[in-house]
Amino acid sequence: MSPATQASYLKGLDYSVLQQCMHCGMCLPTCPTYDATLMERSSPRGRIALMRALADDRLGVSREFAKEMSFCLGCLACMTACPAGVNYAELFEMGRAEVERTKVSDALFRRLIRWTLIEMAFCHPPLLRLIGRLMWLYQVTGLQWVVRQFGLMALAPKRFRELEPLTPKVQAKFSFDLIRETERPQGPPKRRVGMITGCVADFVFSHVNRDTVDVLLENGCEVFTPRGQACCGSLHGHNGEWEMAKRLARRNIDAFAPEKLDAIIINAAGCGSHLKHYAHLLHDDPQYRARAEDWDRKARDIHEFLVEIDFKKPAPPASCCANGGPGRVTYHEACHLCHGQKITQQPRQILRAIPGLELVELNESTWCCGSAGVYNITQPEMSGKLLKRKLGHIDRTGAETVVTSNPGCTIQLETGIAASAHPGRPVVHPISLLAQAYRRARL
Amino acid sequence: MAIEELKRIVGDANVLTKDEELTVYSYDGTAMLNERPLCVVMVESTEHVAAVLRMANQRKIAVVPRGSGTGLSGGSIPSKGSIVLCTVKMNRILEVDARNLTMRVECGTLTQAISDAAEKAGLFYPPDPGSMKISTIGGNVAYNSGGLRGLKYGITRNYVMGLKVVLADGTVLDTGNKCVKDVAGYTMKDLFVGSEGTLGIITEVLLRLIPKPRAKKTLLATYGKMTDAAETVSAIIAAKIIPCTLEFLDSVTINCVEDYAKIGLPRDAEAILLMETDGHPAVVEEEAAAMADIARKNGARDVRIAADAIESATLAAARRTAFSALARIAPTVILEDATVPRSELAKMVAFIQSISKKYGLKIGTFGHMGDGNLHPTFLTNERNKEEIHKVEGAMKEIFDYAIDLGGTITGEHGVGVAKKPFLPGQLGEASIGLHKRVKAALDPNGILNPGKMF
Ligand SMILES: Cc1cc2nc3c(=O)[nH]c(=O)nc-3n(C[C@H](O)[C@H](O)[C@H](O)COP(=O)(O)OP(=O)(O)OC[C@H]3O[C@@H](n4cnc5c(N)ncnc54)[C@H](O)[C@@H]3O)c2cc1C
Ligand code: SF4
Ligand code: SF4
Numbered sequence: 025m026s027p028a029t030q031a032s033y034l035k036g037l038d039y040s041v042l043q044q045c046m047h048c049g050m051c052l053p054t055c056p057t058y059d060a061t062l063m064e065r066s067s068p069r070g071r072i073a074l075m076r077a078l079a080d081d082r083l084g085v086s087r088e089f090a091k092e093m094s095f096c097l098g099c100l101a102c103m104t105a106c107p108a109g110v111n112y113a114e115l116f117e118m119g120r121a122e123v124e125r126t127k128v129s130d131a132l133f134r135r136l137i138r139w140t141l142i143e144m145a146f147c148h149p150p151l152l153r154l155i156g157r158l159m160w161l162y163q164v165t166g167l168q169w170v171v172r173q174f175g176l177m178a179l180a181p182k183r184f185r186e187l188e189p190l191t192p193k194v195q196a197k198f199s200f201d202l203i204r205e206t207e208r209p210q211g212p213p214k215r216r217v218g219m220i221t222g223c224v225a226d227f228v229f230s231h232v233n234r235d236t237v238d239v240l241l242e243n244g245c246e247v248f249t250p251r252g253q254a255c256c257g258s259l260h261g262h263n264g265e266w267e268m269a270k271r272l273a274r275r276n277i278d279a280f281a282p283e284k285l286d287a288i289i290i291n292a293a294g295c296g297s298h299l300k301h302y303a304h305l306l307h308d309d310p311q312y313r314a315r316a317e318d319w320d321r322k323a324r325d326i327h328e329f330l331v332e333i334d335f336k337k338p339a340p341p342a343s344c345c346a347n348g349g350p351g352r353v354t355y356h357e358a359c360h361l362c363h364g365q366k367i368t369q370q371p372r373q374i375l376r377a378i379p380g381l382e383l384v385e386l387n388e389s390t391w392c393c394g395s396a397g398v399y400n401i402t403q404p405e406m407s408g409k410l411l412k413r414k415l416g417h418i419d420r421t422g423a424e425t426v427v428t429s430n431p432g433c434t435i436q437l438e439t440g441i442a443a444s445a446h447p448g449r450p451v452v453h454p455i456s457l458l459a460q461a462y463r464r465a466r467l
Numbered sequence: 468m469a470i471e472e473l474k475r476i477v478g479d480a481n482v483l484t485k486d487e488e489l490t491v492y493s494y495d496g497t498a499m500l501n502e503r504p505l506c507v508v509m510v511e512s513t514e515h516v517a518a519v520l521r522m523a524n525q526r527k528i529a530v531v532p533r534g535s536g537t538g539l540s541g542g543s544i545p546s547k548g549s550i551v552l553c554t555v556k557m558n559r560i561l562e563v564d565a566r567n568l569t570m571r572v573e574c575g576t577l578t579q580a581i582s583d584a585a586e587k588a589g590l591f592y593p594p595d596p597g598s599m600k601i602s603t604i605g606g607n608v609a610y611n612s613g614g615l616r617g618l619k620y621g622i623t624r625n626y627v628m629g630l631k632v633v634l635a636d637g638t639v640l641d642t643g644n645k646c647v648k649d650v651a652g653y654t655m656k657d658l659f660v661g662s663e664g665t666l667g668i669i670t671e672v673l674l675r676l677i678p679k680p681r682a683k684k685t686l687l688a689t690y691g692k693m694t695d696a697a698e699t700v701s702a703i704i705a706a707k708i709i710p711c712t713l714e715f716l717d718s719v720t721i722n723c724v725e726d727y728a729k730i731g732l733p734r735d736a737e738a739i740l741l742m743e744t745d746g747h748p749a750v751v752e753e754e755a756a757a758m759a760d761i762a763r764k765n766g767a768r769d770v771r772i773a774a775d776a777i778e779s780a781t782l783a784a785a786r787r788t789a790f791s792a793l794a795r796i797a798p799t800v801i802l803e804d805a806t807v808p809r810s811e812l813a814k815m816v817a818f819i820q821s822i823s824k825k826y827g828l829k830i831g832t833f834g835h836m837g838d839g840n841l842h843p844t845f846l847t848n849e850r851n852k853e854e855i856h857k858v859e860g861a862m863k864e865i866f867d868y869a870i871d872l873g874g875t876i877t878g879e880h881g882v883g884v885a886k887k888p889f890l891p892g893q894l895g896e897a898s899i900g901l902h903k904r905v906k907a908a909l910d911p912n913g914i915l916n917p918g919k920m921f
Contacts, residue, residue, distance in 0.1 A: 043798040046799070049601050070491035073493075088486075107791035319617070
């Protein structure tokens with residue numbers, strides 16, 4: 025079905041979702057785009073009012089509306105603040121879908137990025153892996169070094185120039201090279217879980233996926249990592265590509281077969297937030313609805329899961345010569361973990377269980393770092409402002425290591441730190457620190 | 468034409484005229500009110516405000532002041548063809564004076580920022596409306612807002628020492644100063660506190676600060692009978708204790724809070740009272756013990772004293788989540804603030820319950836029991852015209868009864884447009900007449916927030 029002939033998404037929405045907003049304004053101070061502009065149109069309350077006006081036919085879908093939908097980070101800080109329980113996540117997806125449907129926003133650059141990233145790469149895992157391989161080659165062959173050294177980027181168009189430093193460091197081995205389809209723990213398995221490798225994570229953070237599997241094995245889980253898994257579809261959902269998001273969801277349900285699993289584990293916050301809502305996405309699909317509900321019941325963020333099963337606390341290193349642990353770390357909360365899934369304490373509980381780790385709280389730890397999916401590509405200016413603010417807070421903690429649980433945030437923070445006055449500070453996943461602690465305990 | 472002139476005054480970027488921009492300034496925090504203005508002007512200085520008013524006064528264009536638009540009586544809803552004058556960009560803290568215990572701020576400064584700045588200086592700004600994270604001090608002063616600490620510490624008016632106000636014709640007026648004692652002339656600043664943007668536009672506020680209390684203790688008492696909770700409050704006051712917080716929740720609210728926050732409140736209780744005392748540590752200890760004792764003697768089924776700050780926060784959460792919990796269960800929530808003398812509280816609550824039955828409406832009531840300020844909250848749906856009609860009937864009965872008991876139609880949310888029809892009943896002819904004469908003297912062309920209040 026071509027998008028232009030589809031019925032309006034916002035009008036098709038249950039009106040009570042729009043009506044639930046009582047325009048009290050309690051979300052305004054938590055919204056990064058309102059904070060930066062002090063403009064009501066760039067606030068959650070303003071955006072919801074625009075969507076309601078659209079649904080009521082008081083406004084049409086316009087360029088201005090498209091701009092606001094694109095300017096919104098989708099960080100969901102507004103949902104945490106909202107007393108009335110407004111489902112902004114759903115409204116936001118509908119709003120962006122509406123923009124796509126009516127094609128009001130068609131700047132060439134944006135279209136190109138969308139097409140390559142969203143329609144091609146993230147819908148075709150093998151293609152994405154190929155791009156990953158090429159990026160890896162670009163980086164290890166020294167081509168990146170040559171390009172950077174000789175300022176060749178200066179020849180590229182300005183927008184691409186700004187993007188280049190954001191290209192993440194690709195690992196030599198991807199997840200499927202590091203993880204077998206089924207891995208069994210020592211002793212009889214207590215649980216059988218599915219492992220989502222993610223798309224960016226698959227080749228940029230394959231080591232985090234390996235660490236996650238190690239941690240699960242250590243906690244008595246048999247881990248199933250199906251080869252046929254697809255991207256979770258969150259990028260598509262957030263960018264209004266609904267039909268594609270549904271296709272990907274069905275493919276994942278088939279690949280994992282949730283009936284046969286105790287849990288489906290995700291270590292990337294952004295994917296997790298989306299992966300827990302397949303039932304909603306597929307509510308009008310009679311063939312998949314029940315399985316999607318089963319999926320939602322079992323989808324778990326890794327931190328959440330570990331605390332639920334009362335994870336094994338790593339013992340202090342036995343041998344005298346093992347080093348003392350990670351030292352002083354600070355925790356940046358990924359939006360889609362703290363706002364999207366309301367998971368805030370579990371990662372801290374895991375960090376505190378690690379011997380030799382001192383957790384220093386980060387001021388504004390739940391404020392978006394500006395990564396927000398492809399936001400750092402589509403809205404570089406606002407993204408840069410947020411990154412700068414975040415790095416300032418990180419500096420003030422004096423932490424040696426920054427911990428966060430989302431690939432997007434990790435890339436964003438690494439890029440920022442590399443260009444800052446303290447370029448050495450690593451950005452790692454809490455689960456990697458836990459995996460290292462288990463390994464150290466065995467030394 | 469007017470638009471061009473506005474652009475010359477405040478700059479192009481500060482004049483908003485697009486459909487989308489007007490749509491998002493057509494509401495405030497009040498249910499069911501909506502009107503688009505002619506344009507929105509984001510002012511950045513007193514000079515901007517003065518120039519805008521001079522122009523508007525000459526052309527007789529209505530000006531509607533607006534802070535963060537969280538008002539609950541429609542005070543910042545635009546009138547037709549009006550200029551919305553939005554102050555949120557005027558948000559600088561100009562001075563914290565620890566020697567005179569004052570703070571000078573611009574009108575768009577957020578209440579929370581004021582509270583934080585005071586705390587940073589080891590001082591205390593007590594007024595704490597539930598919306599303080601986003602409300603502006605200009606809105607607080609224009610509405611004379613209250614909060615949870617009203618009983619012991621008073622309301623916004625008690626902390627305003629001076630104001631900079633722009634009058635309708637653009638004249639800039641400074642009124643008040645840092646002196647605790649000052650009887651030179653009429654106390655003009657008091658005229659503008661609670662004037663709802665109808666007499667002038669406040670651009671700067673000089674606030675009084677006090678030393679920060681050193682200790683605080685929180686108690687939660689549970690009751691089987693509403694009247695016992697009310698008796699407890701009277702007995703505490705009679706024992707010459709002034710707690711800083713005395714909040715209550717009725718059974719509808721308790722159950723909503725429990726559904727949402729799962730704090731472990733007794734679902735069969737008729738009322739719970741949240742009490743806090745603050746001040747010198749020794750006094751706080753003593754008062755907390757006395758309050759617990761009084762609560763038990765007056766029929767409390769259970770009294771919990773928080774052992775530490777964390778438990779305090781948990782107990783206080785019951786009250787802080789009251790509004791959220793109610794707001795979640797209905798598409799439209801209408802939060803009212805009928806207020807009666809403390810001694811009449813039990814009667815008022817019983818009356819609201821009977822009205823709820825009579826009209827078949829769901830009403831949750833919570834509020835500031837210490838100062839008689841109730842929040843009967845209607846849980847309804849604005850699309851159900853029949854039910855909204857009933858809500859209007861129920862509200863009228865509640866207001867009339869509040870007036871009969873010697874109370875008021877609004878304790879803190881203001882008159883705006885929502886309470887306008889009820890004001891004559893509250894004030895009587897003489898007072899309404901005086902209101903009109905004051906308004907005519909200060910704003911002869913009637914450009915400042917027309918159609919509001921009376
Ligand atoms: C969740 C919630 C909780 C609340 N809790 C409380 C509470 O506990 N106690 C309480 O009293 N209120 C409460 N309110 C109501 C409201 O927040 C307050 O009245 C607040 O003071 C309004 O501030 P504002 O900046 O949003 O003003 P607005 O709503 O923008 O304006 C309020 C009125 O003041 C006028 N005005 C604004 N700025 C100026 C200025 N600079 N000069 C002249 N006139 C001006 C406007 O024209 C309007 O009439 C609550 C509201 C919400 C949504
Ligand atoms: S998702 Fe984030 S940026 Fe978007 S409206 Fe909500 S708080 Fe603001
Ligand atoms: S906090 Fe919730 S109800 Fe209030 S304005 Fe924001 S989205 Fe609407």
